[in-house]
Amino acid sequence: MGESFFGEISKVFEILSGCLSNSLRSLSIGGSPEKGYCFTGQIPNDIGEFKSLVFLSLVYHKISGPIPISIGKLSTLEVFYIHNNQLNGSLPKTIGSLSNLQYLDLSYNNLNGPLPKNLGSLSNLESLSISNNQVNGSLPESLGSLSNLKHLDISSNHLEGQVSEVHFANLTKLRNLLAYENKLSLKVSLQWTPPFHLHEIEFGSWNLGPQFPMWLESQTNFSTLDLSNTGIADAIPSWFWNLSTTAEIIDLSQNQIYGEISYMDVASDVATILILHSNNFTGSVPRISSQIIVLDLSNNSLSGDISHLLCHPTTHSNNLIIFYLNNNLISGEIPDCWKYWPLLAAINFNNNNLTGKIPSSLGSLGNITLLFLRNNSLEGSIPNSIQSCSKLIGLDFSLNKLVGTIPKWIGSLVELRLFGVRSNKLNGFLPFELCALRSLQILDVGYNKLSGTIPKCFKNLTAMTFQPQNRSSFYPFTRNGQYMDSTVLVIKGRERQFDTLTDLVTYLDLSSNIFVGEIPKEVASLQGLRYLNLSGNGLRGSIPDKIGNLTWLESLDLSMNKLSGKIPPSMSSLSFLSYLNLSYNNLSGRIPTSTQLQSLTPSSFIGNSLYGPPLTKDDREGDPKTTHEHESSEYGEREEKADQDYWFRLGISVGFGVGFLGVICPLLFCRIWRIAYFWFFQEYLWYKILDCFIKIKYTLKT
Structure with a gap:
């Protein structure tokens, strides 16, 4: 069908009815709502008259209403794609009559109600996707009889209840199981060995805990593992890190996993994203293998310094791109070893106990786009080497003890969209070079000693x-569609965290x-x-x-x-x-x-x-x-203190000048003064002191 088609979808079936209704085998109409090319309205009940249909695809439209009951008459249908529409209502039970159906994709609609219990009768089904709907109720046990099923996506719905071994009994061919963002609980025995070997395992927001799921030990070939927010309150088993050589994403975040990790030696042969934030990990920050490209250890209780991680080069080049350690108990100085991490693009060390100066070697990170060191105890000035980081988008040094001025070279960071130095001890004027930052959306210099x-x-x-305009996030790093950027801004007198910074801020x-x-x-x-x-x-x-x-x-x-x-x-x-x-x-x-x-x-x-x-x-x-x-006494006190500092510095300068010009210079350039000065100390004052000392000694003896 051409792109010029739009209007009611029922008109399409009306045009195709008659002689084509018994012979039409394939119907595929892809829409584009953003360009105005899409169909609306409901699928007509007489769709059941197209009994020869094998392939039916009506994706990316604005088709609404329920799926008609007559869909069950399409006995030859093998492929049914109708994702990204506005369908509502529950799935009709007649869909279980499509005995030849192999691929069913109903994702991204507004479907609700429970899943039909007869879904297990679709014996030829290889792929089932109903993600991003409002389907509720429990997961039918009949799904366990779909022996040909390879791909199952029920993510982002309202499913609830228990899932047992019965639900997976015959799913021997299953390779992808995407079920995150539901309220399901997995209840299996500790000795359970799944009949499948999954590539994608996504159970985010299920209840799997409190023990670490031991059945994972049999899944040795996964590429994605999402066990985030699953109620695990246990230590990570020693076998876990060597489990899969194809692991690309491992997400164990938002649990209560505890213990120390000395070395994350991921066995994967590919680049790995490792997300462990919001747990109870303790001890020092672990060393990592070179395959890890994203490491998120934020919101834990890690302590100590990080020099052992950053300053010991490995035999392989480090490939780390994103490094998040914010909201821990990290202490000590930031090591000056960043030359070993040339690919780093995002660093977030907010809310720790870091001290000392900001190291100059951070300027060697030519790919850095995000540098957050907020709320530590860093001192010194903003290092000039940062001006070499020309790709910087976000720079936040707020809530530290930085001194000096805002450097003029800040205007050379033309990509900068966030600049925060709130609550430091910066002084001087706001440099006019700031005005060259045409992309700047957030400028926070509050609570300093800036003047002018x-x-x-x-x-x-x-x-x-x-x-x-809500176009995009600040930073191009995503995990399951979620941008990995955040900052805190003071709005209406209160701190407010923005987890995703878009153009709207x-x-x-x-x-x-x-x-x-x-x-x-x-x-x-x-x-x-x-x-x-x-x-x-x-x-x-x-x-x-x-x-x-x-x-x-x-x-x-x-x-x-x-x-x-x-x-x-x-x-x-x-x-x-x-x-x-x-x-x-x-x-x-x-x-x-x-x-x-x-x-x-x-x-x-x-x-x-x-x-x-x-x-x-x-x-x-x-x-x-x-x-x-x-x-407004606070302002008056700051103004008075600024005046006191000014006169204090002026007094020191004048005193030094008078002492130097009045005493030191004459001694250096006038020989008579110099002779008289040393004679006074050596011939007169020294003998006076000796005379007093002898008299005191004699008095004490008598």
Whole structure:
């Protein structure tokens, strides 16, 4: 059928009925909804009249309604593909009459209800896919009689209940078993040996524990093993790591697996993804074999340093691409041995106890796209070698003890989409080179000692000027369709974790620094911005009149500054705004009228000279200046401390200059002064000291 076909699917069968209904053997119509080429409507009941059909494929359309009961009349049908549609209702029992059926794919629809118990009568069935539906109830025991079945995919449904050895009794040819994201429980004896040898084993979200499933020892040829979130509370058996030479993905995450692992010597001959996050592993970080390309050990209780892993080269080149150790108890310094890991593209060491400086050898990682070292105790400055990492997309050094300035070379990382240095001890100005980062979506420099004015060139941050579109994740690493990236942002005064950072996240936080001057009117050009926080600075002037241009803004915090004037009327057009804080400024006048502004709490406006809803008379009778001084004391203390630091450094400099010029220089360049100086100490002062010492000694003897 041509691409120009669209409309009701029933029209197709109406056209083909008559003389073709008894002779048509194959019907395949592939749609493309995104291009507008697809059929809609329901499959007609008279589909049962096409009794010669052997192959029927109606995929990627918008076909809705139930599968008609008359489908059971297609006794010669061998292949039935109708995945990626909008079918609903339950599977008709008549589908069990298709005795010649070999391939059945109903995935990605809205089918519900239980599976027919007579599915076991499809004796020729080789492949059954009903994934990503809403099928519920228990798994029929009759599935165990499908002796020709090779591929079974029941993943992402609402199946529940127990699965026993009976369900697999005759599945000797089964090679792929995909059953994750259901609420099923496997209850088999400890001595059970499965009749199959699987290539794909995916039981994620089943109940398999608490013991480690011993039947896995017979599965020596798998490529994918997913036992995530299955209630296992046991140690990994010694035989496990040498189980399969073809293992590509091993996922044991989100369990309670415990114990120490000294060496992960995976026996696989192919590149292996190893996901062990969210368990109870203890001890030091294990050394790994060179076949591992992804290692996720995050959210465990691993401790000690990691030099034994990173700084001892193996005979084979290391192929590790992704290395996640975040949320552990790792301590010590980050080793300066990154030259041995040239393929690394993502490093996440967030939330550990790392100390010392950021090693300069990280700059040798030419493929690195993600570098997260958030919430440790790292010191020193941001190393200049990082500028060599030209592929960086995400860089987060927040919640450390870094000093110095934000380097100007940051503008050379043109692919950067996230830059976070929140809660450090950085000072100086925001470099104008930041404005060259046209892909930057998240800029978080809050809680430092940065000063100066907000750059007007922020209007060049192109990614924040466009309306957000949910196109893709930050990082191109996926596991079962899930992106392996996350970060924490402070929104509405609370930390919020984003597990998947897409183009929808646009964030600018300059809060709690020492910025002065006015809010540049150019900020209003960041029309794609969703979260803006400039609170806790010394900003003066008025709120930009065109602040209403930030149409996607959800959170705006300008509190604890010295802003004056009226609230711009354009702010009433911010229809997505759910959090606003203008408190403790010098704003005056009536609060603009809009559904969004009047639905906010009075605390969003207190500490000013504002009136009108949502402020009440009691709110206005308070002393905003006194309260402002009290609530903004944090900024005042930071400003006072900055002044003290300034005069302290100035005093040291002046003292050094006076001492050097007034004492050292004359001694160096004036011979008479030099002779007099040493004569004073040697001939006069020294004999005076000796005379005093002799007198004291004589007095003590008498």
